[in-house]
Amino acid sequence: MSEVEAIQIDIKGIREGLLVSLPQGEWPALEQALLDELARRGDFLKGAKLIINAAEHELNVATMSRLRDRVTDSGLLLWGVLSSSAQTERSAQLMGLATRIHDGARPPDTEPVEEYEPAAPQDLGPDAGIMVRRTLRSGASLHAPGHITIIGDVNPGAEVVAGGNVVVWGRLRGLVHAGAGGNEDAFVCAMDLSPTQLRIAGHIAIPPAERGQVSPEIARVQDGQVIAENWTLG
Amino acid sequence: MTGRVITITSGKGGVGKTTATANISAALAAMGHKVVCMDADIGLRNLDVVLGLENRIVYDLVDVVEGRCKVRQAMIRDKRLEELYLIPAAQTRDKNAVAPKDMVRICDELRQDFDYIVIDSPAGIERGFKNAIAPADEVVIITNPEVSAVRDADRIIGLVEAEQKGPAKLVVNRINTDMVERGDMLAVADVLELLAVELVGIVPDDTAVLVSTNKGAPIALEPKSKTGQAFRDIARRLTGEEVPFSASNGNNGFLGRISKLMKSKEGRNA
Numbered sequence: 001m002s003e004v005e006a007i008q009i010d011i012k013g014i015r016e017g018l019l020v021s022l023p024q025g026e027w028p029a030l031e032q033a034l035l036d037e038l039a040r041r042g043d044f045l046k047g048a049k050l051i052i053n054a055a056e057h058e059l060n061v062a063t064m065s066r067l068r069d070r071v072t073d074s075g076l077l078l079w080g081v082l083s084s085s086a087q088t089e090r091s092a093q094l095m096g097l098a099t100r101i102h103d104g105a106r107p108p109d110t111e112p113v114e115e116y117e118p119a120a121p122q123d124l125g126p127d128a129g130i131m132v133r134r135t136l137r138s139g140a141s142l143h144a145p146g147h148i149t150i151i152g153d154v155n156p157g158a159e160v161v162a163g164g165n166v167v168v169w170g171r172l173r174g175l176v177h178a179g180a181g182g183n184e185d186a187f188v189c190a191m192d193l194s195p196t197q198l199r200i201a202g203h204i205a206i207p208p209a210e211r212g213q214v215s216p217e218i219a220r221v222q223d224g225q226v227i228a229e230n231w232t233l234g
Numbered sequence: 235m236t237g238r239v240i241t242i243t244s245g246k247g248g249v250g251k252t253t254a255t256a257n258i259s260a261a262l263a264a265m266g267h268k269v270v271c272m273d274a275d276i277g278l279r280n281l282d283v284v285l286g287l288e289n290r291i292v293y294d295l296v297d298v299v300e301g302r303c304k305v306r307q308a309m310i311r312d313k314r315l316e317e318l319y320l321i322p323a324a325q326t327r328d329k330n331a332v333a334p335k336d337m338v339r340i341c342d343e344l345r346q347d348f349d350y351i352v353i354d355s356p357a358g359i360e361r362g363f364k365n366a367i368a369p370a371d372e373v374v375i376i377t378n379p380e381v382s383a384v385r386d387a388d389r390i391i392g393l394v395e396a397e398q399k400g401p402a403k404l405v406v407n408r409i410n411t412d413m414v415e416r417g418d419m420l421a422v423a424d425v426l427e428l429l430a431v432e433l434v435g436i437v438p439d440d441t442a443v444l445v446s447t448n449k450g451a452p453i454a455l456e457p458k459s460k461t462g463q464a465f466r467d468i469a470r471r472l473t474g475e476e477v478p479f480s481a482s483n484g485n486n487g488f489l490g491r492i493s494k495l496m497k498s499k500e501g502r503n504a
């Protein structure tokens with residue numbers, strides 16, 4: 001086994017996106033291990049916002065910008081870099097990356113300060129969430145803090161719960177909950193919108209069992225009611 | 235010789251796993267392959283009964299795992315087929331007596347002497363399921379054309395994928411022949427549309443299955459039986475042969491729809 005393969009890259013979903021924790025080690029090898037891991041999980045992570053916890057690694061702007069380019073090439077968005085190194089934090093700020101996040105995943109030895117919003121315009125992609133390229137079968141459960149895009153079907157018995165919107169490029173026949181944190185503006189779209197149950201924020205709708213012609217539909221809340229209407233693509 | 239391990243499973247109980255295991259094994263052996271079937275349903279064994287071999291059991295799978303006998307000693311040769319053997323499950327023991335790694339080890343040994351190792355699994359998704367799946371090269375899911383069975387099959391297909399044993403293949407068992415004759419076979423088409431896996435068999439609902447089970451003589455060995463033919467076709471498909479579905483069923487309207495559906499699935503996967 002090569003050294004690179006032995007590096008353990010930890011990726012977990014948090015409110016802002018995906019938090020990647022890097023272990024100790026030499027930088028170029030770590031960067032490679034991270035990209036390999038992203039490539040390995042590739043399809044599942046595409047479109048996600050990445051927050052890298054670089055711990056005490058010292059990264060200059062050139063290194064970080066190369067990292068950002070490579071992350072972008074892998075189909076993800078580098079959104080933030082957390083670090084206890086002053087240099088790394090400054091590099092991140094210069095590049096307009098977030099250096100603080102909401103939840104408790106702050107790197108050690110840093111004082112909590114005010115939330116830092118990225119200064120640069122968000123030209124690196126849409127307001128990202130996660131994208132899943134497979135069918136969710138009965139028993140599967142997918143939860144994410146942001147938007148969820150599924151390229152595949154959601155079968156009966158599967159559930160999808162998103163803080164943001166849910167878009168299914170396939171048949172949606174399981175349980176779906178958009179705006180799970182209470183966002184009433186969230187919506188659900190599917191090529192075939194026939195969920196067992198559909199929830200948006202605190203509203204629950206049970207679609208009729210028999211439906212006529214199948215066409216793409218979007219469901220959202222209007223005047224306190226869940227409504228579904230044709231989803232005109234593009 | 236490197237044998238293939240085929241695991242027959244379902245999620246839901248009573249859909250016909252044991253029946254399918256016995257019949258597919260018998261059909262493969264009747265084709266001239268060396269076959270051993272294994273009952274991984276510890277504590278609830280019945281593959282031996284379906285094959286009519288119950289009275290010959292001396293050792294069982296747990297005896298092999300716990301080192302009381304060699305694999306060879308636990309194998310019972312079938313009454314009718316020279317090349318068919320059974321390794322029975324223990325009737326009484328705790329099902330945690332066998333671990334996935336034991337199954338892998340035993341199957342690796344059997345692969346050297348057999349063409350096919352066919353494993354019957356217990357219902358559920360617990361240890362017994364994991365045991366049955368662990369050594370599999372191929373997983374065949376049995377379902378009935380009924381909502382709850384299909385829901386469980388879907389779940390199992392997902393678990394099989396997660397264990398990197400996919401894509402699973404599908405047998406729809408207990409198709410009502412009256413419905414087939416009426417051309418009213420939406421059930422199979424719907425099942426396939428939802429599960430989106432390769433169909434390797436459609437088996438009629440047939441009281442002769444019960445009769446053959448009670449006799450301990452697999453229906454796959456009855457040349458004139460349509461149900462037997464359905465199991466023989468499954469065995470041939472599992473060996474890689476292309477067997478059209480019309481060979482076992484006569485209804486064009488229904489079959490036309492199925493084969494169209496299968497074509498479009500293939501197109502989508504390609």
Ligand SMILES: Nc1ncnc2c1ncn2[C@@H]1O[C@H](COP(=O)(O)OP(=O)(O)O)[C@@H](O)[C@H]1O
Pocket residue numbers: 244246247248249250251252253254407408409437438439440441443444447
């Ligand atoms: N195609 C069929 N037609 C009629 N009865 C069947 C058929 N397949 C299975 N059965 C019956 O259904 C019952 C359950 O079958 P079994 O193979 O023991 O299921 P499992 O192993 O999945 O629990 C048995 O009584 C069996 O004879």
Ligand SMILES: [Mg+2]
Pocket residue numbers: 251252253275280355356
């Ligand atoms: Mg059984």
